[in-house]
Amino acid sequence: MSTEPLTPERLAEIRELIGTRPAATDRLIHGLAESVRDVREHQHPAASEDIYCGNLRGWMGERMGPVLVRLLAAEAEVARLRDVMATRAGVAAQYAVRTKGGSVFALGINGAAAEAFLAEHGRHLPEPELVSRPLTPAGPWAPVERGDA
Structure with missing residues (x-):
């Protein structure tokens, strides 16, 4: 799973796809979390269709628009x-640790x-x-020479 910010183009595409609607409430987010737990923890039938999980997944899917908003x-x-932090602190880069699979950990404004x-x-x-990238605009991650951090 990537932790990179969505590009402006991707954000615009998603906004167009979901249209205008209100954002998810805390109550909806909590209800979705309960449904995820219920799907995970209930007894799944061994040989037949799992109607319970199908219904819960359908219920969750119908409510994803407000979650995306x-x-x-x-x-x-x-x-x-990120822009405020870079401006106020005079920080030009963000540092992190990236793994072979592309996961990024330990984000910070100093090495x-x-x-x-x-x-x-x-x-x-x-x-x-160890990798770094410019803060504004957020650029790609690049390896850091160990003395640069």
Whole structure:
């Protein structure tokens, strides 16, 4: 699963697909979480169709539009805060640890936090490397020479 921000083009495409609707309420998010738990924990029939799970998944699917609206709002807020942070702190880059599979951990505005994460957890990760990217606009991750952080 990628943790990269959605591109402006992808955000616009998603907005067009879901149309205008209100964002998911806390109550809806909680109800969806309960449904995920219920699908996971109930007794699944061995040989027949699982009508219970089918109904719950259908119920959840019908409610994804408002969840996507809320996700887009959260993505916009993350972008806004990234810009504010870069402007106020004079920070030009964000550092992280990336694994062979592309997962990114220990995001921070200085290399020290990512270096500490790598030192403590690196042995448990598949081929970890220290990476950085510009904050504004968020650029691609690039390997960091160990003295640069």
